[in-house]
Amino acid sequence: MPTRPILCFGEALIDLHADGLDERGFAARFTPFAGGAPANVAVAAARLGGHARFAGMLARDRFGDFLLDSLQQAGVGTADVARTDTANSALAFVTLDAHGERSFSFYRDNTADLLFRPADFRADTFRDVAVFHVCSNSMTDPTLAATTREGMQRAHGVGALVSFDLNLRPALWPADADPHPLLWPALHLADVVKLSAEEFAWLAPDGEQAALDRLWLGRTRLVVVTDGAKPLRWFHPDAEGELPGYTVAVVDSTAAGDAFMGGLLCCLAELDADAERIDRLVTELPRLHAMLRFAAACGALTVTRQGSFAAMPRGDEVLAFMEQQA
Numbered sequence: 001m002p003t004r005p006i007l008c009f010g011e012a013l014i015d016l017h018a019d020g021l022d023e024r025g026f027a028a029r030f031t032p033f034a035g036g037a038p039a040n041v042a043v044a045a046a047r048l049g050g051h052a053r054f055a056g057m058l059a060r061d062r063f064g065d066f067l068l069d070s071l072q073q074a075g076v077g078t079a080d081v082a083r084t085d086t087a088n089s090a091l092a093f094v095t096l097d098a099h100g101e102r103s104f105s106f107y108r109d110n111t112a113d114l115l116f117r118p119a120d121f122r123a124d125t126f127r128d129v130a131v132f133h134v135c136s137n138s139m140t141d142p143t144l145a146a147t148t149r150e151g152m153q154r155a156h157g158v159g160a161l162v163s164f165d166l167n168l169r170p171a172l173w174p175a176d177a178d179p180h181p182l183l184w185p186a187l188h189l190a191d192v193v194k195l196s197a198e199e200f201a202w203l204a205p206d207g208e209q210a211a212l213d214r215l216w217l218g219r220t221r222l223v224v225v226t227d228g229a230k231p232l233r234w235f236h237p238d239a240e241g242e243l244p245g246y247t248v249a250v251v252d253s254t255a256a257g258d259a260f261m262g263g264l265l266c267c268l269a270e271l272d273a274d275a276e277r278i279d280r281l282v283t284e285l286p287r288l289h290a291m292l293r294f295a296a297a298c299g300a301l302t303v304t305r306q307g308s309f310a311a312m313p314r315g316d317e318v319l320a321f322m323e324q325q326a
Contacts, residue, residue: 004130004272005051005077006265007160009151010038010138011113012056012067013090015254015308030093032063034070035308036113037135037167040255044262044298046075047312050269052262055080055125055151059112063089070309082120087112094254106171114141118150126151129160130269133261135167139182140174152189161273162219164190165261166199188218191275192268194261197227221278224292226260228253232296239282243292246300246325255308256299262312263298267291297322 015035034043038054045052054076058064060083067089071078090111108114126132132155139145152162164186173179187193193215195203204211215223216237223235229245268291271277281288297318305311313321 003051004128004269005053006042006045006131006133006269007053007055007080007125007129007155008038008042008045008133009055009148010036010134011090012036012039012054012058012071013092013108013111013113014063014067016091016093017252017306018093018095032066033307033310034067035092035255036067036090037137037165037258038133039067039071039076040258040308040312041133041165041261041265042076043071043074043309044255044259044302044312045266045269048262048266048298048315048318050262050266051077053077053080055116055121057082057084057112057114057116057120059083059087059089060085061088063091064112074309074312080122080125082116084112084115087115106169108172113138114144116144116147118147121151121154126154126158126160129155129158130272131161131163131265133163133165133265134186135165136179136183136186137167137169137172139179139186140172142182145182145186149186149189152186156189156219159274161191161268161275161278162189163192163194163261163265163268165194165257166196166203167257168199168202184214187215187220191219191221191278192264193220193223194257194264195223195225196257197225197230200225219275221275222281224264226257226296226299228256229300232292234288234292236278236282238279241285241289243289243296246296248300248304250303252306252311253303255311256303258308259302259312260295260299263295263318264291267294293322294318297325
């Protein structure tokens with residue numbers, strides 16, 4: 001597993017999962033789980049045996065304490081966590097349908113995670129980083145979006161690989177906002193971009209090839225598109241491919257993409273990968289495919305459990321799952 005850390009930046013929040021719905025569609029009780037997409041990725045990597053750290057702003061409230069403790073209990077480094085007593089923790093109310101597919105209601109106005117600024121990065125934050133990972137949830141506010149891009153640029157400055165999971169949550173954006181102008185500058189700073197099939201369609205109103213051609217104008221060298229149990233697709237400027245997915249009984253799909261990213265970034269960090277190394281990977285297809293299959297197994301195993309941090313598998317569990325599925 002990697003010796004240099006994977007640094008995940010952005011929000012940590014409370015996922016409140018509904019415990020059953022009444023005849024009106026309302027939940028009588030919600031159970032809190034630690035979550036937030038980049039925090040989930042950090043936990044996924046740590047649970048797999050990787051070296052992971054999280055950077056973000058947490059509130060000095062009971063939920064903030066719970067999030068910090070949950071990160072530390074999962075083995076995630078928290079030296080890059082800042083705290084504030086001027087805002088509360090963000091909340092996401094999660095409702096699952098009969099197939100384990102989730103829907104969200106967010107309470108994220110003026111919350112702590114939106115307040116992280118460049119000055120909150122430590123002087124040594126990027127010194128030894130192998131991978132810097134972000135997602136679109138830190139792009140919904142223009143000031144935080146600028147902080148995110150600065151972090152991506154600082155990571156490039158020390159030779160780290162930069163990864164971006166679109167992880168689009170329309171409910172987090174102002175109703176009249178078009179996310180594209182804020183997202184494309186960040187996408188162009190990412191070496192690795194992860195999309196769901198729905199996000200790929202959203203990003204590509206003029207067709208997939210047009211979106212890929214636009215991505216290749218930036219730093220992007222690898223695009224991965226997941227679609228649940230359907231085949232996974234990957235793209236590089238000079239190659240592309242497809243791999244079968246895993247079919248499992250879905251309990252909760254909340255953190256599937258984050259688990260996938262944790263697995264993939266662990267593999268890339270273990271290779272000490274940079275953009276040039278990714279270019280070489282497409283000439284070593286068995287290795288690239290093995291990495292993507294491992295990441296897909298992480299995601300598949302995660303959806304068989306409820307929660308976000310709590311659902312992330314250990315490395316030995318993933319390998320056993322892959323052996324059973326083989």
